[in-house]
Amino acid sequence: MTTFFLVLQFVLAGLLTIVILLQKSESMGFGSYSGSNESLFGAKGANAFLAKVTAVLGFVFIVNTIALGYSFSQSVSSSVLDKVDTKAIQTDNSKPQVPQIPAAK
Numbered sequence: 001m002t003t004f005f006l007v008l009q010f011v012l013a014g015l016l017t018i019v020i021l022l023q024k025s026e027s028m029g030f031g032s033y034s035g036s037n038e039s040l041f042g043a044k045g046a047n048a049f050l051a052k053v054t055a056v057l058g059f060v061f062i063v064n065t066i067a068l069g070y071s072f073s074q075s076v077s078s079s080v081l082d083k084v085d086t087k088a089i090q091t092d093n094s095k096p097q098v099p100q101i102p103a104a105k
Contacts, residue, residue: 005067005068009068012057019054024047
Protein backbone atom coordinates (compact mmCIF):
# COMPACT_ATOMS: atom_id res chain seq x y z
CA MET A 1 0.00 0.00 0.00
CA THR A 2 2.91 2.32 0.73
CA THR A 3 4.23 1.79 -2.79
CA PHE A 4 0.88 2.85 -4.27
CA PHE A 5 0.83 6.06 -2.23
CA LEU A 6 4.46 6.79 -3.15
CA VAL A 7 3.84 6.37 -6.88
CA LEU A 8 0.67 8.47 -6.59
CA GLN A 9 2.69 11.15 -4.78
CA PHE A 10 5.14 11.43 -7.68
CA VAL A 11 2.32 11.55 -10.24
CA LEU A 12 0.48 14.23 -8.26
CA ALA A 13 3.66 16.28 -7.87
CA GLY A 14 4.25 16.19 -11.63
CA LEU A 15 0.65 17.07 -12.46
CA LEU A 16 0.59 19.87 -9.91
CA THR A 17 3.80 21.32 -11.34
CA ILE A 18 2.45 21.21 -14.90
CA VAL A 19 -0.88 22.80 -13.95
CA ILE A 20 0.85 25.59 -12.03
CA LEU A 21 3.20 26.30 -14.95
CA LEU A 22 0.28 26.43 -17.38
CA GLN A 23 -1.41 29.25 -15.51
CA LYS A 24 -1.07 32.74 -16.89
CA SER A 25 1.24 35.06 -15.07
CA GLU A 26 2.06 38.71 -15.51
CA SER A 27 5.04 37.84 -17.66
CA MET A 28 3.11 35.12 -19.57
CA GLY A 29 5.74 32.49 -18.74
CA PHE A 30 4.49 29.09 -19.86
CA GLY A 31 0.91 30.34 -20.11
CA SER A 32 1.19 31.14 -23.79
CA TYR A 33 -1.66 28.82 -24.74
CA SER A 34 -4.18 31.67 -25.07
CA GLY A 35 -6.01 32.34 -28.28
CA SER A 36 -8.45 29.85 -29.70
CA ASN A 37 -8.25 27.71 -26.53
CA GLU A 38 -10.12 30.34 -24.56
CA SER A 39 -13.36 29.45 -26.34
CA LEU A 40 -13.06 25.91 -24.99
CA PHE A 41 -13.21 27.10 -21.37
CA GLY A 42 -15.67 29.95 -21.87
CA ALA A 43 -15.33 33.72 -21.95
CA LYS A 44 -13.03 33.86 -18.93
CA GLY A 45 -10.53 31.54 -20.51
CA ALA A 46 -8.70 28.75 -18.75
CA ASN A 47 -7.72 30.76 -15.67
CA ALA A 48 -10.74 29.78 -13.59
CA PHE A 49 -10.54 26.16 -14.74
CA LEU A 50 -6.82 25.87 -13.98
CA ALA A 51 -7.29 27.53 -10.59
CA LYS A 52 -9.91 24.93 -9.66
CA VAL A 53 -7.74 22.07 -10.94
CA THR A 54 -4.80 23.43 -8.93
CA ALA A 55 -6.91 23.61 -5.77
CA VAL A 56 -8.21 20.06 -6.21
CA LEU A 57 -4.76 18.64 -7.00
CA GLY A 58 -3.28 20.49 -4.03
CA PHE A 59 -5.91 19.06 -1.70
CA VAL A 60 -5.41 15.52 -3.04
CA PHE A 61 -1.63 15.98 -2.73
CA ILE A 62 -1.94 16.94 0.95
CA VAL A 63 -4.33 14.07 1.72
CA ASN A 64 -2.00 11.65 -0.08
CA THR A 65 0.97 12.98 1.90
CA ILE A 66 -0.85 12.32 5.17
CA ALA A 67 -1.93 8.85 3.99
CA LEU A 68 1.63 8.08 2.89
CA GLY A 69 3.02 9.11 6.26
CA TYR A 70 0.43 7.05 8.13
CA SER A 71 0.98 4.03 5.88
CA PHE A 72 4.75 4.25 6.28
CA SER A 73 4.54 4.60 10.06
CA GLN A 74 2.32 1.51 10.27
CA SER A 75 4.66 -0.57 8.11
CA VAL A 76 7.69 0.17 10.27
CA SER A 77 7.24 -1.53 13.62
CA SER A 78 10.74 -1.13 15.01
CA SER A 79 13.28 1.63 15.19
CA VAL A 80 16.88 1.56 14.10
CA LEU A 81 17.86 2.00 17.74
CA ASP A 82 16.06 -1.24 18.64
CA LYS A 83 18.67 -3.15 16.62
CA VAL A 84 21.64 -1.74 18.55
CA ASP A 85 23.32 -4.24 20.84
CA THR A 86 23.86 -2.27 24.04
CA LYS A 87 25.92 -5.07 25.61
CA ALA A 88 28.56 -4.67 22.93
CA ILE A 89 29.04 -1.01 23.81
CA GLN A 90 31.75 -0.64 26.43
CA THR A 91 31.91 2.41 28.60
CA ASP A 92 35.24 3.82 29.62
CA ASN A 93 34.95 5.84 32.83
CA SER A 94 38.62 6.83 32.97
CA LYS A 95 39.67 10.42 32.46
CA PRO A 96 40.62 11.45 28.94
CA GLN A 97 44.31 11.78 28.26
CA VAL A 98 45.59 15.24 27.42
CA PRO A 99 48.10 15.12 24.58
CA GLN A 100 51.57 16.24 25.60
CA ILE A 101 53.19 18.91 23.45
CA PRO A 102 56.99 18.48 23.19
CA ALA A 103 58.98 21.33 24.69
CA ALA A 104 60.65 23.68 22.24
CA LYS A 105 64.48 23.79 22.36
